[in-house]
Amino acid sequence: xxxxxxxxxxxxxxxxxxxxxxxxxxxxxxxxxxxxxxxxxxxxxxxxxxxxxxxxxxxxxxxxxxxxxxxxxxxxxxxxxxxxxxxxxxxxxxxxxxxxxxxxxxxxxxxxxxxxxxxxxxxxxxxxxxxxxxxxxxxxxxxxxxxxxxxxxxxxxxxxxxxxxxxxxxxxxxxxxxxxxxxxxxxxxxxxxxxxxxxxxxxxxxxxxxxxxxxxxxxxxxxxxxxxxxxxxxxxxxxxx
Amino acid sequence: xxxxxxxxxxxxxxxxxxxxxxxxxxxxxxxxxxxxxxxxxxxxxxxxxxxxxxxxxxxxxxxxxxxxxxxxxxxxxxxxxxxxxxxxxxxxxxxxxxxxxxxxxxxxxxxxxxxxxxxxxxxxxxxxxxxxxxxxxxxxxxxxxxxxxxxxxxxxxxxxxxxxxxxxxxxxxxxxxxxxxxxxxxxxxxxxxxxxxxxxxxxxxxxxxxxxxxxxxxxxxxxxxxxxxxxxxxxxxxxxxxxxxxxxxxxxxxxxxxxxxxxxxxxxxxxxxxxxxxxxxxxxxxxxxxxxxxxxxxxxxxxxxxxxxxxxxxxxxxxxxxxxxxxxxxxxxxxxxxxxxxxxxxxxxxxxxxxxxxxxxxxxxxxxxxxxxxxxxxxxxxxxxxxxxxxxxxxxxx
Numbered sequence: 001x002x003x004x005x006x007x008x009x010x011x012x013x014x015x016x017x018x019x020x021x022x023x024x025x026x027x028x029x030x031x032x033x034x035x036x037x038x039x040x041x042x043x044x045x046x047x048x049x050x051x052x053x054x055x056x057x058x059x060x061x062x063x064x065x066x067x068x069x070x071x072x073x074x075x076x077x078x079x080x081x082x083x084x085x086x087x088x089x090x091x092x093x094x095x096x097x098x099x100x101x102x103x104x105x106x107x108x109x110x111x112x113x114x115x116x117x118x119x120x121x122x123x124x125x126x127x128x129x130x131x132x133x134x135x136x137x138x139x140x141x142x143x144x145x146x147x148x149x150x151x152x153x154x155x156x157x158x159x160x161x162x163x164x165x166x167x168x169x170x171x172x173x174x175x176x177x178x179x180x181x182x183x184x185x186x187x188x189x190x191x192x193x194x195x196x197x198x199x200x201x202x203x204x205x206x207x208x209x210x211x212x213x214x215x216x217x218x219x220x221x222x223x224x225x226x227x228x229x230x231x232x233x234x235x236x237x238x239x240x241x
Numbered sequence: 242x243x244x245x246x247x248x249x250x251x252x253x254x255x256x257x258x259x260x261x262x263x264x265x266x267x268x269x270x271x272x273x274x275x276x277x278x279x280x281x282x283x284x285x286x287x288x289x290x291x292x293x294x295x296x297x298x299x300x301x302x303x304x305x306x307x308x309x310x311x312x313x314x315x316x317x318x319x320x321x322x323x324x325x326x327x328x329x330x331x332x333x334x335x336x337x338x339x340x341x342x343x344x345x346x347x348x349x350x351x352x353x354x355x356x357x358x359x360x361x362x363x364x365x366x367x368x369x370x371x372x373x374x375x376x377x378x379x380x381x382x383x384x385x386x387x388x389x390x391x392x393x394x395x396x397x398x399x400x401x402x403x404x405x406x407x408x409x410x411x412x413x414x415x416x417x418x419x420x421x422x423x424x425x426x427x428x429x430x431x432x433x434x435x436x437x438x439x440x441x442x443x444x445x446x447x448x449x450x451x452x453x454x455x456x457x458x459x460x461x462x463x464x465x466x467x468x469x470x471x472x473x474x475x476x477x478x479x480x481x482x483x484x485x486x487x488x489x490x491x492x493x494x495x496x497x498x499x500x501x502x503x504x505x506x507x508x509x510x511x512x513x514x515x516x517x518x519x520x521x522x523x524x525x526x527x528x529x530x531x532x533x534x535x536x537x538x539x540x541x542x543x544x545x546x547x548x549x550x551x552x553x554x555x556x557x558x559x560x561x562x563x564x565x566x567x568x569x570x571x572x573x574x575x576x577x578x579x580x581x582x583x584x585x586x587x588x589x590x591x592x593x594x595x596x597x598x599x600x601x602x603x604x605x606x607x608x609x610x611x612x613x614x615x616x617x618x619x620x621x622x623x624x625x626x627x628x629x630x631x632x633x634x635x636x637x638x639x
Contacts, residue, residue, distance in 0.1 A: 051626060066634030102638050103612070109627050110617075 003052065004227055005031040007044070008234035015227055024055035032058070045240050047233040060240070066094055066105050068232030073196050074100040075235055076222045081192035084182055084211070085228075086201040088116040091182065093189040106189050112150040114181040116200045121150055122174045125157050126167045136171055138206035143173040148181060175207050183214035193217055198225035264491040269481055270457050273464045280315075280467030281353045287313055287469065288357040293416055296358035296381070298343060299366055300535035300557055301388055303405050303550050305432055307362065309424040310412040313469050317361070318352030319343040320509035322620035331376060337591045338620040339509060340369040347380050355381070360415055362408060364388045366561045367594055384411050392555045392562050402551035409547075425546040431471055436536040438478045439465065443533070445485055446525040447579055450495040452485045455502065455524020456514050462531055463508070497523035498639040501576055503602065504587040505595050506530040509620045513587050513632075516625060520633040526579040528572055529587070534558055537571050560594035568598075569605055576609055582639055583612035585632070590619040612638055 003024075007014040016034045021027050028048070036043065048056035049068040056062075073083050074096070083094040090109035097103050112118050123133050143165045147153045153174075160170055178201070186195065195217050197208050202221045212219040224231070263271065288294055293312035297304075298319060307314040318324070324345030325338060331348070332341055346352035361383045365371040374383045386404045389397035409420050439462065445452055453461070461481070468474035500522045507513060507529060514524060528534055540553040558568030576584065584606045588595045599615045606613040614635045618624055 051630070064630050064634040064637060066630070067637045102634065105634060107627075107631060109630075110624070 003027045003031050003050075004230040005035045006227055006230040006234040007035045008231070008238050010238075012224075012227075012231065012234075015224075015230070017226075020052070024052040025057060028052065028056040045237040047237040047240070049229055049233040060237075063233060063236055065229045066092065066107075067102060068236065069198070069229045070094050070096055070100065070102050071232030071235050072228030072230070073198060073225070073232075075231060076224055076228065077194075077196055077220055079194050080196040080220070082186065082189070082195045084186055084195060084197050085199040086115060086178070086182060086197075087199040088120075091115055091185065091199070093186050095189055095192055104189055106185060108185065113148040113153075114178050114185075118150045118153070119174065119178060119201065121154060122157055123171070125154060125161070126171055128167065128171060133171065133175075134204050136168060136175070136204075136206050138172075138175075138209040140172055141166070141169040142176055143169045145173045145177040148177060153177070172206075175204070176210055179207060179210035179214050182211055186211075186215060191215060191217065194220055196220045196222070196225075198222070198228050200226060202226075265484060265488040266452050266491050269485060270453070270460065273461050277460070277464050277467070280469065283469045284313065284315055284354055284357050293359045293412075294354075294357045295412070296355055296361040297363070298361075298370070299364050300530050301364045301366065301386065301554055301559070302362055303408060303554060305425055305428040305540065305550060306405065306408050306412060306420065308428040308431065308471075309420045310409075310416050311418070312359075312412060312416065314362075315354045315358070315469070316466060317343065317355050317358070318346040319506075320620075321346070322509070322622075324349065324351060325620065332373065335591050336373075337367070337369050337505075337589050339506060339589055339592075340367075340373050342509060342620060343370075344373050344377060347377050360384060360411070362386065362411075366559060367592070369591070384408065388561070389555070390561065390563055392565075392567060398551055398555060401555045402547050405547055405550055405554075422546050425550075426542070429540045429542055429546065429549065431475075433539040433542065435465070435471055435475050435478075436539055438475050438482065439536055440533075442478060442482045442485070443526070445482065450490050450493060451523070451525060452488060452490050454494065454518055455500070455527070456511070456518055458524070459507070459511070459514060459527065459531070462527075466531065494523050497521060498582045498636055499523055499525045499580060501526040501528060501572075501579060501581040501584045502532075502587060503528040503572060503584060504599070504615075505589040505592050507587050510587060510589070510618055512622060512625055513585075513616060513618060513628060516628045517585060517632045517636075520629060521636045522583075522585075522632070524585075526575050526581060528568075528575050530559075533571065533575060534568070537575075560598040565598065569601070572602065572605060573609065576606070576611060581611060583614065583635065585635070586613070586615045588615060588617045590617060 002017045003020045005016045006012060014035050016031055018031050043058050046059045048059035048062045050065045053062040073080050081096050085092050091114055092107040094102055095104040143160055145153055147156050197219045201207055202225055208219045208221050284294060295307045295312045295314050296317045297314050298317055304314050319339050319342045321342055324342045327349045328341040328345030347355055361381055363374045363383050364386045365388050374385055377383050389400045391397045413420055465474055465478055502524050535557060538553055538556050541549045556567050558565055558571050586599050586602055603613045
């Protein structure tokens with residue numbers, strides 16, 4: 001979990017990522033000084049977003065992460081009509097009209113199932129680091145997982161470990177479970193193509209492949225997508241100028 | 242100002258909270274806030290005079306039969322989170338908070354209205370409620386009305402009518418006196434007048450710049466529900482509506498996105514309205530239980546009284562009905578009449594019928610070219626920030 005900032009001057013001039021920590025106001029200050037420099041007399045127009053948006057001193061306005069995220073993604077890929085975002089603690093689907101305006105969205109932020117935290121817990125159980133998860137091939141044997149509750153899934157994984165199911169087979173099952181859940185969420189919102197996959201879990205190539213298979217569509221990812229929310233806020237600030 | 246309805250409420254002139262700068266609209270809202278607990282005293286006094294008090298939980302309850310019996314119908318407590326832990330001693334955790342709260346209040350004796358009740362008239366609406374009533378019956382007698390699951394066939398109508406006849410009989414047994422058709426006719430006319438007056442109040446929100454926010458409308462509607470001298474309440478409501486109608490609005494709400502709220506009862510989740518309006522929306526219409534769902538259609542007068550009651554109540558568009566055409570028709574009509582920009586559906590956690598029906602509501606709203614947001618929530622306050630994100634993003638869409 002981290003706080004992100006983007007400085008925009010027509011293109012991305014600077015970006016920063018700091019741990020969120022305990023004191024959101026302090027986090028926002030340090031993020032800002034790493035972007036514009038400590039000695040800077042005037043702060044440029046500032047838009048704050050995300051759960052900590054009200055803790056940012058000096059912000060001239062706040063915009064929700066849904067709107068910012070959509071804006072940022074459209075900057076990274078202007079064709080995008082549907083955004084699937086799976087972050088550390090929540091997941092969301094945003095549907096856009098041809099001009100990039102948000103027309104519908106759904107969010108899951110009340111349950112850890114299918115989020116980055118879920119994957120982290122399961123990977124830990126299997127002695128995988130997140131970097132190792134990233135290198136797992138999408139194809140291969142799969143041990144299906146029936147429970148999506150983070151707590152019960154862990155029990156299920158432990159049972160499979162005891163039965164001697166290979167780690168990779170299990171991990172692929174976990175990724176498949178996340179992909180199925182994400183695909184259902186996209187389908188419910190109504191998929192408009194092309195689909196853009198963002199958030200921390202979009203860094204796992206095999207997950208993007210599995211989601212694409214579930215939805216029978218091409219999935220676009222972008223190395224800067226973790227910054228999409230902050231980027232969108234910066235773009236709104238730029239337009240406000 | 243032509244009328245000053247708050248004068249009828251015998252309020253001391255120097256009450257705290259009132260300031261001389263208050264405009265007429267703010268004063269009306271302020272009056273309502275300071276009197277919204279007066280109903281408890283009215284019920285206590287009626288009970289002491291020997292008037293039977295009938296507890297109710299739902300819009301399907303045939304108010305006219307209770308009134309014609311010379312009894313008072315009172316809506317029982319079901320809105321607070323504090324009652325839930327007690328309920329979970331008997332009920333499962335993953336049950337609708339409204340069902341749990343109703344039961345918890347009854348079990349712990351924390352609903353003053355429940356305390357004064359002689360009988361509860363309840364309905365087999367959702368599965369959670371009907372099974373909970375079996376347990377509630379151990380605390381206080383519950384007369385359970387069997388509601389048909391369809392609104393459209395002759396046999397559904399026949400069941401509704403026979404169930405209402407049973408209610409009539411049960412109340413006659415309780416009071417020891419007959420309920421005449423004439424008395425029913427009088428009660429029907431009275432209730433229709435109340436429905437009509439409420440509708441006229443609500444229709445103030447059809448204006449481009451309505452005098453009241455959605456939160457305020459809800460407060461006034463709630464207040465009327467807990468005024469038991471209906472003649473007086475209607476007179477007050479008519480005068481208040483007239484005063485609101487004449488007053489120059491003190492705020493400009495005309496630029497806000499106009500929202501219709503639908504779904505589950507919202508008395509226990511007023512946070513959703515508060516957050517929605519804090520993020521910049523304006524709720525102009527309520528299509529849920531305490532709003533237009535019950536009042537949209539009056540009881541037909543001048544025909545057989547029991548036929549008229551069965552027909553009216555059967556047409557309530559609750560999601561327990563399958564199919565549920567009356568809800569969809571009502572929504573379509575209200576979205577047009579109130580010039581709505583978006584629909585927000587409030588689904589209480591574990592309310593299956595509204596949660597599932599939400600899919601069709603979303604389709605309907607989208608087919609009318611309007612935006613739709615579904616919110617699942619319970620009585621806890623922990624999700625205010627999450628609500629603010631969803632509702633904020635929804636408002637940003639307009």
